[in-house]
Amino acid sequence: MKKIWQEFKSFIKMISKGKKDVAVVMAAGGFMKASIPFLVFYFSAQILNNAIEGDYEACVKSVAALLLSQFVCELVNRFCQKRIEVLGESCQQIIRQQMADKAFELQYEKFEKQETLDSLRRAKLTAGGNGDIKDQVDTCYQIFVQFFSMCYSVVFFLLLLLKIDAEQKKTFFVSYGSTLLLIGLYAVVVIVNLYLGKILSAKQYEFIHANDHYNALGGYLAGIMTDERNSKDIRLYDLSKLFLGKFRQMVEGYSIYLQMGKVNGKYRGMIEGINQFAAGAAYLLAGMKALNGMIDIGNVILYAGVISQTVNCITEFGSQVISFQFCAEYLSVFDKFIQSPAMAYDGTLPIEKRDDGQYEFEFHDVSFAYPDCGTQVLSHVSLKFNIGEKMALVGQNGAGKTTLIKLLCRLYEPTEGTITLNGIDIWKYNYEEYTRAFSVVFQDFAMFSLPVGENIAASSKVDEERAWEVLEEVELAERVRKMKDSLKTQLYNNNGAGVDVSGGEAQRLAIARALYKDAPFVILDEPTAALDPIAEAQIYENFNEMVRNKTAIYISHRMSSCKFCDRIVVLDAGNIAEMGTHDTLLAENGIYARLYQTQAQYYA
Template identity: 45%
Template sequence: IFIFILALGTIYNMKLKEKADRKLFDSFNEIIDYNRISLFYFDMIYDYNTGKGIRLYNQRKLFNEAFNGITHGFLSVFKEISNNNMKYGAANGFISATLSSLVYIFVGLKALLGHITIGNIMKYTGSINQFMDSSSRLLTSIIGLKTNNQYLQLYLDFLNIEGEKYKGTIPVEKRDDNEYQIEFRNVSFKYPGSSEYVLKNVSIKLKIGERLAIVGMNGSGKTTFIKLLCRLYDPDEGEILLNGIDIKKYDYDEYLNLFSIVFQDFKLFSFSLGQNVATSVDYDETRVKRTLKEVGFKERLDNMPRGIETPLYKDFDEEGVEISGGEAQKIALARALYKDAPIIILDEPTAALDPIAEFEIYSKFNEIVGNKTAFYISHRLSSCRFCDEIAVFHEGRIIQKGSHEELLKDEKGKYYELWHSQAQYYNEEVSA
């Protein structure tokens, strides 16, 4: 009976330990959420553009309140962890003290009854306590393995996450003539978690080797159209074909190599200018310089202290240079040209510029791309005059398609409305 009581007490103690470890694991999950939120705010604080808004709109109180909320959240979790540890420590101490007391009482009674000699009391108590301690350590190790397995499982689950996209296996044919035929066939799409279609029943054949302008008001589905073309998303309905084959069947990485894209929200990194253009550690310096010259960046490059080895921004190097928005756009355009893909896409990278400056950049870029296929996406129409075909998007559908001259003949059409509402911003050479 005595041994059973000791075993029961030890097992109960280990159950308490397991329960405490489980609560600690749950608390760490809460800390992860608070860490994610705090990192978001730290990124905003260290961002120069965000800092301008904080100062100009006196948003310090707003951010202070947010940080106070996060701090209180952290403290509440840590307080809960501390309370759980105190409860477990107190319970563990009480049970251990009780079991030790029972050992001494049991051995003492045995000695009083003459079952063991006085000299053997320390030997028996020491042996029993050592047995209890060894059993406790063994069970603690087992509980520890079980607990650590929870943390390890999180890591393994992360490693085993597979992309939802089917990446395909068919190699993309390498064509010297760049004759890649692309077709959208009854494509519809809505973003995950949304019930509203962003694109609905879109069908269009893209003529390779020509200039296509994709125009429409903000929110008409232009950028989503490009995201589907580049397989950043897959359509919910319909299919997109490359040379008659569904693009999902092609090797994903090879398919992406067909495109050079400059998005409106493009990003440059705190690497050297050359690495930003080439997107690689190793690159052809001559090509980088030539590409930067083509986009009109030569004068700025000549004034950089270390040439194309000059770091952008000062995040990691005090000798880094700060660049203007217009300069950043030229670097982004150079990056697209350096990739030398057969299809080049400009997705409103000049949206922050005035219409005349935008037209000048599009005109210059149109000369540079040569015989490559080029898609120009904009809610303004500065690129339309030198495009072979124009697709007008409205509320997720293509409502008009044709050349600039053809679309202007339809005075009731959306393109006519858009063009004449903006023509006042273009110079005489651009106006209708």
């Protein structure tokens, strides 16, 4: 019970951050909705008794009181229900916004962890099939309703039973003992309902968790079947048979829901059986009191209605708690994600605004190992990036080139050593300020299903003159001019009708975005992998002119692209193995020379 209460409070607290009045609306609506049947029972008994006694004036007053109170309660209830629907949708959107905000500010090293990604994927998949935030909001509202219903039941039981017991004491059935026994029985019923509900919720979550693979497979298959980019491979390699086989495998995996249905039926049957037993005991007590002449006709109706409503609200309360517990297990992932610390440390120093581009970065004995595996990717690297220098980072796959760049951009935090900007530890700078110093094009860059201009400007405010300028520099201006809406043409079809661009065109757009930002430090991490050697050579030849006197780092597996660089740094197994110009490194006949000569023979 304590765990349920804690989960309930945590969820209400989470959704209240977006909408402060959600708990108040739930409580008010729940109270009013719970009041309606008990008002009907009470006034119906009064009306019947008044009619039997011939007091028609009192009867009319009771009818009027019933209609008025029912109208007010129903009016408030309907208002709260509609408000809950709106709040549920709003809370869902607000939490999605909070998750997006957290994803943007969360330390990249933590965000890319498989554990984090798996938890979010599991929560989204399960929520999609079994109820999202708005459904949980409605469940909470129903819990409020049933809670107040049970409170009403207790009050009516006590008032009714104590009143009639005080008038006459003949047998056990009309004594205080029977009343206390019935109250104790209903207390046990509530506890057993919650206990069985807890077991059922745990088993349901266990089933869903066991079916994670098939849920993920279903989502993946549904995506690839309708993605036109996969259609060529599916047809040419006859992959339809493979995917249909996977689909059948997925459907077979869903047989777990049949097992879950059996378990659900078993436990809900036990809960309903216990509740009906309690109802039978209550009706027996009511019958004995009636036989002893202690209950008039109106109170028989009231008593029977209260018993029926009590059984229903206990059953429904247990059902809603089961639903809440089940959803809380995976929806809590969202709250944990939102509450997770943004960064290990975010400094406060602003970046000095300089028109001369005098930003000097330096690695001081830097090592890095991924926390989960402990394997060192970089080991005691000391490297200075001279102002205005064009540097190439080369090495085989896994040498640590991209990791070094991520450390420089503060996507990772060094395991050992420090990185400085103009002599100050980069972690002392405000992160948002710090990232303005870099224009980066990673090998796995992202272009979005947004207008071309917004992709280049990384903003809804586009300086069109500047955008055309950088498009000219990457030789893509003519292609964009031919598009339907020029700079306002949307890329791809994920967000409505758009245009597809080739891999090479996308890379040119990514480079245009880096140039548009006009940061003092430019980094190209395999940005021309989708281009042919001639196009790549043209990009690199022109890029020296594009970046002008900025500091620039190039990462490329094509050694010929490094010739124009002032300095070439060769990484091997996380260490700086060689450093020099193209000519000096060839003369040394080391790693760089071997890589260059190996590639050169294919272009001879």
